[in-house]
Amino acid sequence: MSAPNRNTRWARTLADEFGRHGLGHVCVGSGSRSAPLVEAFVRDGRFTVHPHVDERSAGFFALGIVSSLGRPAAVVTTSGTATANLFAAVIEASQTDLPLLVLTADRPAILRGLDANQTIGQASLYGTYPRLAIDLPVPRPDGADLAHLRTAVARAWAAATGAGGIAGPVHLNVQFEKPLEPVAVPGDALTGTPDASIVGREADRPFTIVSGDRGGPDAGAMLASRVRDARRPLIVCGPSPDPRVGRAALSFAGATGAPLLADPLSGARFGPGAARTAVAWADAVLATPEARRALRPDLVVRIGPAPTSSAVNGFLSELGETDHVVVDAGRRWKDHAHTATVVLRVDPAVALVSARDGAHTLDAGWRESWCAASDAASEVLIPILAEDWFEGAIAARVAAELPERGTFFIGNSMPIRDVDAFAAPSDADVRTVGFRGASGIDGNVSGALGACAGRCSPTAALMGDLTLLHDVGALLMAEAPPSPLQLIVVQNRGGGIFHMLPIRDFDPPFTRHVVMPHDVSIAAVAEAAGIPHRLTESAAELEAELRAGWGRAEIRILEAPVERERNWRRRRSALEVAGQAAAGALAPD
Numbered sequence: 001m002s003a004p005n006r007n008t009r010w011a012r013t014l015a016d017e018f019g020r021h022g023l024g025h026v027c028v029g030s031g032s033r034s035a036p037l038v039e040a041f042v043r044d045g046r047f048t049v050h051p052h053v054d055e056r057s058a059g060f061f062a063l064g065i066v067s068s069l070g071r072p073a074a075v076v077t078t079s080g081t082a083t084a085n086l087f088a089a090v091i092e093a094s095q096t097d098l099p100l101l102v103l104t105a106d107r108p109a110i111l112r113g114l115d116a117n118q119t120i121g122q123a124s125l126y127g128t129y130p131r132l133a134i135d136l137p138v139p140r141p142d143g144a145d146l147a148h149l150r151t152a153v154a155r156a157w158a159a160a161t162g163a164g165g166i167a168g169p170v171h172l173n174v175q176f177e178k179p180l181e182p183v184a185v186p187g188d189a190l191t192g193t194p195d196a197s198i199v200g201r202e203a204d205r206p207f208t209i210v211s212g213d214r215g216g217p218d219a220g221a222m223l224a225s226r227v228r229d230a231r232r233p234l235i236v237c238g239p240s241p242d243p244r245v246g247r248a249a250l251s252f253a254g255a256t257g258a259p260l261l262a263d264p265l266s267g268a269r270f271g272p273g274a275a276r277t278a279v280a281w282a283d284a285v286l287a288t289p290e291a292r293r294a295l296r297p298d299l300v301v302r303i304g305p306a307p308t309s310s311a312v313n314g315f316l317s318e319l320g321e322t323d324h325v326v327v328d329a330g331r332r333w334k335d336h337a338h339t340a341t342v343v344l345r346v347d348p349a350v351a352l353v354s355a356r357d358g359a360h361t362l363d364a365g366w367r368e369s370w371c372a373a374s375d376a377a378s379e380v381l382i383p384i385l386a387e388d389w390f391e392g393a394i395a396a397r398v399a400a401e402l403p404e405r406g407t408f409f410i411g412n413s414m415p416i417r418d419v420d421a422f423a424a425p426s427d428a429d430v431r432t433v434g435f436r437g438a439s440g441i442d443g444n445v446s447g448a449l450g451a452c453a454g455r456c457s458p459t460a461a462l463m464g465d466l467t468l469l470h471d472v473g474a475l476l477m478a479e480a481p482p483s484p485l486q487l488i489v490v491q492n493r494g495g496g497i498f499h500m501l502p503i504r505d506f507d508p509p510f511t512r513h514v515v516m517p518h519d520v521s522i523a524a525v526a527e528a529a530g531i532p533h534r535l536t537e538s539a540a541e542l543e544a545e546l547r548a549g550w551g552r553a554e555i556r557i558l559e560a561p562v563e564r565e566r567n568w569r570r571r572r573s574a575l576e577v578a579g580q581a582a583a584g585a586l587a588p589d
Contacts (some may be wrong), residue, residue: 005185007176010139011036012043013146013198014103014174017153019046020206023074023101025065025454026050027058031078033118034105035180038076050453050479055082057474059089059100060435060443064450066098067241067433068407072160073454074101080118083125088442093169094129095437097330098241099160100169102130108138108177123173131168131331132159138175141188147197150207158210166331219327219346220354223301226325226342227359230299232366233258236312238304238334239265239436244349246271249303252352253277257362259370263307264410264419270402270430278425279370283311284377287579291373292318294586300324303348305334308420308436313337327351369586376585377578378424384577385422389538390570391415391490392422394560395462397539398488399423401546402430403458409448410434411463412441413497415490419462421575431455445471448487449478449555456482458550465491469520475529478555486549488542491561493517499568526557533557 003009014037026041027050028034041047052058058075065073077083083104093100107119123135134152139145152172157163160170179185190198201207227233235258237249246267253260253268254277262268262278269278279285286292292315300322306313316324317337325342328334335343344351385396395418402408408430410416416434433451435444445468448461459481468475468489490496494517503510511517526533536542536558549556 004182005179005188006139006141007036007180008039008182009141009146009190010149011040013149014153015040015044015047016200017150017207018074018157019044020200020204021153021157023072024048025062025073027052027062027073027075029053029055029058029077029082031082031105032180033079033107033176034076036176037103037105037174039182041076053477054473055085056088056443057446057471057477059086060446060471061450061453061474062100063089063093063098063435063443064409064433064447064452065454066093066100067447068431068451068454070242072099072101072157074103076103077105079104079106079122080120083120083122087126088440090126090129090169090171092435092437092440092443095332096241096435097162097167098169099162099167101156101160102126102169102171104171104173106173106175108175109135126169126171129169130171131165132156133171133173135173136175138177141190143190143195143197147207150197150200154206154208154210163210166329168331219344219351221358223325223327223344223351223355224358226299226323227256227258227301227355230323231363232297233299233301233362234297235260236300236302236307236316237262237266237268238302238307239263239434240267240304240348242349243267243431245303248349248352250274250277252356252359255356255361256359257364257367259367261307261312262425263309264416264423265308265432265434265436266304267432269423270399270408270426270428270432272427272429274425275427280374280424281377281381281421281578281582283309283421284381284575284578285370285373285582286311286315287575288583291579291583291586295369295373296322298322302326303352304328305330306336308416372585373582376581380578380581381422381574384574386539388570389562390567391492391496391562392418392571392574393539394488394490394542394562395419396422396424397542398460398462398546399426401543402428402460403550405429405457406431407451407455407457407459408432409444409451409459409461411444411461411467412436412439413464413467413495415462415464417497431457441467441470443471445487446474448485449474449481452481452483452485458484460486460488460546462488463490464496465489465493465518465522466495468522468525469518472525475525475531475555478529481553481555483553484550485555486546486558487555488558488560489522491522491559492564492567494564496564496567499564522557522559531555531557533559535559535561537561
């Protein structure tokens with residue numbers, strides 16, 4: 001590979017090998033030590049390179065791309081504390097099994113532990129969170145070392161994508177000595193006939209292909225047998241970054257007739273078949289002890305991690321000796337409530353497809369009970385959500401106005417809970433994205449920007465005001481998106497989620513030190529970022545603005561103000577009334 005010096009050749013070889021594996025998006029931070037990597041990715045032509053001033057934003061932007069595409073994205077930083085700013089994104093990627101490639105440029109190892117400027121211990125900076133961490137040596141100009149480099153890229157790609165294991169973040173620490181620019185250096189020219197280590201495999205093949213079998217047929221047969229032996233099975237699908245899982249859950253539930261409770265981020269709440277297969281309004285349906293007794297299953301099949309809904313999680317915790325099968329291939333143990341009786345460590349999508357072919361259709365009465373409760377709750381909730389203005393109504397309206405093949409980024413704190421409680425299943429072909437691995441509000445704006453850039457599809461992002469302000473720097477430096485991106489910001493002047501906790505009854509310190517009210521103008525933030533801003537104060541206004549915004553590839557902020565205390569009361573009363581209606585529909589004649 002033609003290059004004026006060993007650093008340039010090293011970086012270009014690394015970029016070439018990542019391109020051969022299929023990497024498409026690279027987020028880069030500013031800095032000097034990473035110059036060889038940045039030059040290589042920009043020069044290559046196979047990558048979309050996204051520049052970022054803030055490395056924290058770059059990390060979450062990359063996660064937005066990964067979440068929306070289901071494929072790895074890379075983030076490149078210079079040396080020193082720039083690398084530490086990626087830690088939160090690495091944690092989220094690890095907790096959610098997302099294939100994030102972290103490339104940190106570093107000074108030579110010989111300078112570690114001394115007073116060399118901008119030199120810190122980067123090699124194992126992210127601790128146990130990466131699936132693989134490789135501290136690459138200082139570049140050398142011979143083919144044997146380039147073979148080592150290409151193999152390291154293959155190992156990184158395999159570890160990140162979960163070949164033979166669990167997907168997640170991978171860290172390559174890339175040392176460089178000066179010169180960092182692509183200038184000629186005597187003695188760095190390669191000699192001899194170029195081999196595959198230098199120019200790569202023929203036909204643009206990867207240097208090394210790693211494959212792994214995560215199985216499923218045997219687990220599918222076991223799962224099908226369990227469902228056949230049950231009279232009242234219940235399927236619960238938790239958040240998943242893999243769209244195959246949601247589709248497989250819908251298919252399995254549809255084939256067996258088993259009720260399906262689908263988390264908003266499961267891939268089974270929105271999509272073809274979801275409206276007739278997934279149970280709506282689970283928070284309301286399970287609100288009363290009477291309903292929970294009437295709907296008690298004799299088998300739970302939980303796919304992936306625990307769902308967002310506290311009502312669903314509480315219901316599962318009450319089931320005691322009920323057979324509870326967890327199907328998940330993730331690295332973490334997905335049973336914090338200790339309810340599992342069987343854990344199948346396999347690819348859920350493969351297992352569910354296999355189980356579908358061996359299962360049988362259940363008696364319709366079991367599903368009809370869930371449908372009756374859901375229909376009764378619907379009769380109460382739909383008029384409330386159409387006529388009232390609180391955070392649940394805002395979430396429902398945004399979900400209802402998502403365009404076909406669009407992307408729905410759901411922020412943490414109250415938005416994900418409100419979508420879960422008040423957004424009905426829909427057949428719209430929509431990809432949902434969110435960061436529930438560590439459930440933080442950090443990086444949500446960057447994640448929404450990355451999701452829009454990754455899928456190049458119309459994107460709605462629902463988030464709270466504190467979430468926006470926590471990552472406001474991402475807006476100030478954002479480039480024009482490839483598709484419309486509408487940020488719906490619920491403005492409640494603080495942390496509205498804390499009204500759900502008992503601390504709300506103790507003031508002080510509740511308002512000032514827990515909620516932390518603020519007077520920041522969202523309109524002023526939008527103006528500073530050069531972004532159109534609209535104030536929406538009713539469902540009709542929000543609906544009109546959403547529909548108007550899908551025609552232009554720009555970022556817009558739709559501010560939806562609510563009053564915290566009233567919002568909490570209205571949310572609680574809506575679920576209580578709907579819950580009573582659901583329980584009434586289940587009462588014996």
